[in-house]
Amino acid sequence: MNFPFTTLMVQGTTSDAGKSTVVAALCRLLKQRGVRVAPFKPQNMALNSAVTSDGGEIGRAQALQAIAAGLAPHTDMNPVLLKPSSDTGAQVIIHGQVRADMNARDYHQYKTIAMEAVLASHQRLTAQYEAVVVEGAGSPAEINLRDRDIANMGFAEAVDCPVILVADIDRGGVFAHIVGTLSCLSDSERRRIIGFVINRFRGDISLLEPGLDWLEQQTGKPVLAVLPYLHGLFLDAEDAVQPVQAARGAFRVVVPSLPRMSNHTDFDALRAHPDVDLRFVRQGEAIPPADLLILPGSKNTRADLEWLRAQGWPAAIARHLRYGGKVIGVCGGFQMLGRGVCDPRGIEGTPGTSPALGLLDMETEMTPEKRLVQVHGVCAFDDGGAPVSGYEIHMGISTGAALARPAFSINGRPEGARSEDGQVLGTYLHGLFDTPQACAALLRWAGLHSTATVDTAQLREASLDRIAEASRPLLDALLALQPPYAQQETA
Incomplete structure (x- = not known):
């Protein structure tokens, strides 16, 4: 199978919109179709981390995505990891190794140097793999963080890659999230978005369709997929403690x-x-x-x-x-x-x-x-x-x-x-x-x-297969895209 994007970025309207899961699902689907694919997250802020095959430290979500792609986790998959030690400071990890402890203001100035590490890792991955699926961080609409951004549109603009935008309908306000996000972007950034994914839907899809039609008319961009709310997944959390189920045992x-x-x-x-x-x-x-x-x-x-x-x-x-x-x-x-x-x-x-x-x-x-x-x-x-x-x-x-x-x-x-x-x-x-x-x-x-x-490994594999199967319509929609959406990264 020929995947039309060398690099495809997944951004979200909010934190926990489902970016990590969508990237993992695409990595598993592409692997199943014989595409050599690797996950990538330019900058992650998380206290859940994993040790890589090359002796470094990356976000745990990227380790999960590597498993989805059939790869050993590597520091190039998450070149910048921030581990908060207080409300205003964090340990800065570059290519898997501690570089310094910085407050938020100092790190903001440091981003120019961090971007060099990000681009070097991305270049190495694109040289080794047919496709790189990139996860953004938080939301691209954070106006106060746009200067020197390396985690969302700043990265997408630097490598000239297309973006899909994920929104969580289970939170409510999904159409406002999407339209509001677009309104906070520059013209070039809006053009970069090739479509939307509405995540965690449960209910009668026919009741949602008028809203989907309105969204496409308002934005001129397609809704690539509506993904279902999947219960009982066993997937490594990026950071937040997942709600514990009702008491299981004594x-x-x-x-x-x-x-x-x-x-x-x-x-x-x-x-x-x-x-x-x-x-x-x-x-x-x-x-x-x-x-x-x-x-x-x-x-x-x-x-x-x-x-x-x-x-x-x-x-x-x-x-x-x-x-x-x-x-x-x-x-x-x-x-x-x-x-x-x-x-x-x-x-x-x-x-x-x-x-x-x-x-x-x-x-x-x-x-x-x-x-x-x-x-x-x-x-x-x-x-x-x-x-x-x-x-x-x-x-x-x-x-x-x-x-x-x-x-x-x-x-x-x-x-x-x-x-x-x-x-x-x-x-x-x-x-x-x-x-x-x-x-x-x-x-x-x-x-x-x-x-x-x-058996956590078995549970994890089964969950990765579940999210991949549920996300198959998204991959089909990406493969069916026509210009000006397809091959936007080379436009």
């Missing part, structure tokens, strides 16, 4: 929704487990009884420790342990389990030392070097030595007696720690629940003896 797992929580996708396998009731507890909410408490990763460990204290978590954790409950800390959550967290260089904020929860005999010092590695090993706490796979993304070095009782063995190297009484376990491994055997072993350790297993 085994209660509770996770504090930290302000700077990172890689909450670690718990997707628990979300899907039929015997587990997973709950995220937000600010101001009561902390419910649980069988297992999990402290998640954090982009700012000391600040999130203060948040935990303000929300009453230390007392709740102490009460939970007195009644025989279990606690797991992952990455930043692991660091919180020790006696203290020291940040003398101000890696994550103001230099200083914060007392931690004191549940493990260890200390952590923040260091500027970030560890990025994919790992395989076995569970040291499990008599059967269940296999585990995961990845490490962290700054800081932990030391202390607790490390003599590791949680895992990674290629013969001890990793993580356990308390002497066996109630507390900490690890730097993200994705530790994704391996079915490790998930079962961890839940057994926590008190759940279940024959049910969750």
Whole structure:
């Protein structure tokens, strides 16, 4: 099959309009038709990230899109990643490696340099693949961000590629979103949009058709597809915590929704487990009884420790342990389990030392070097030595007696720690629940003896096939486009 676009960009009228899903669906569809395709996102702002085959870090949504395309995730697929550490500052990652910590104003000036990285990655991808499907960020109609834009129309104009605009009808106001977005664009940017995708539709399509006709008459552009609302998808979230379904099982797992929580996708396998009731507890909410408490990763460990204290978590954790409950800390959550967290260089904020929860005999010092590695090993706490796979993304070095009782063995190297009484376990491994055997072993350790297993890779593949099948009309519409829409990138 000949796909008519070397580069096609997917932008959205709002955040969470469905850009990531549409890109993943197109990547899967093109792969199924024998097209060598790669995903690309010039700039991503997210705390959910993945470690790539070339030892870097990219947004987790781009890793998912790479899987959809049948590729190993690579740093060129997301050359600029911003990981917020506060409301005004973020860690800037270029080609998978930390470049600096910047406030919003400094990064705005830095975008000129960041664009060089973006264009270099795009050039390498177009040299290797027949098609590159690009995801925008947020909305192209953010007037205050148009200067030096590298994430939306600034990129599209730089590489001269066509754009499709996605809008979420489930939010309401879909026609206003589309027309309003167009009104905020320049003439050249409006010409660049070759059509619209209306996402997450449910209901009688005949009732929508008059609106579609009006939209096409008002804009002179086609509605390429109306995509259905698909329930029960198992896809890695780009950043926002997805709503948890109604309680599934009797085994209660509770996770504090930290302000700077990172890689909450670690718990997707628990979300899907039929015997587990997973709950995220937000600010101001009561902390419910649980069988297992999990402290998640954090982009700012000391600040999130203060948040935990303000929300009453230390007392709740102490009460939970007195009644025989279990606690797991992952990455930043692991660091919180020790006696203290020291940040003398101000890696994550103001230099200083914060007392931690004191549940493990260890200390952590923040260091500027970030560890990025994919790992395989076995569970040291499990008599059967269940296999585990995961990845490490962290700054800081932990030391202390607790490390003599590791949680895992990674290629013969001890990793993580356990308390002497066996109630507390900490690890730097993200994705530790994704391996079915490790998930079962961890839940057994926590008190759940279940024959049910969750294969996250299989669930992910099935969901990618579902969104691809639902998006087939979009690909057919793209293939059927006639001038002036087709081949616009070479016009």
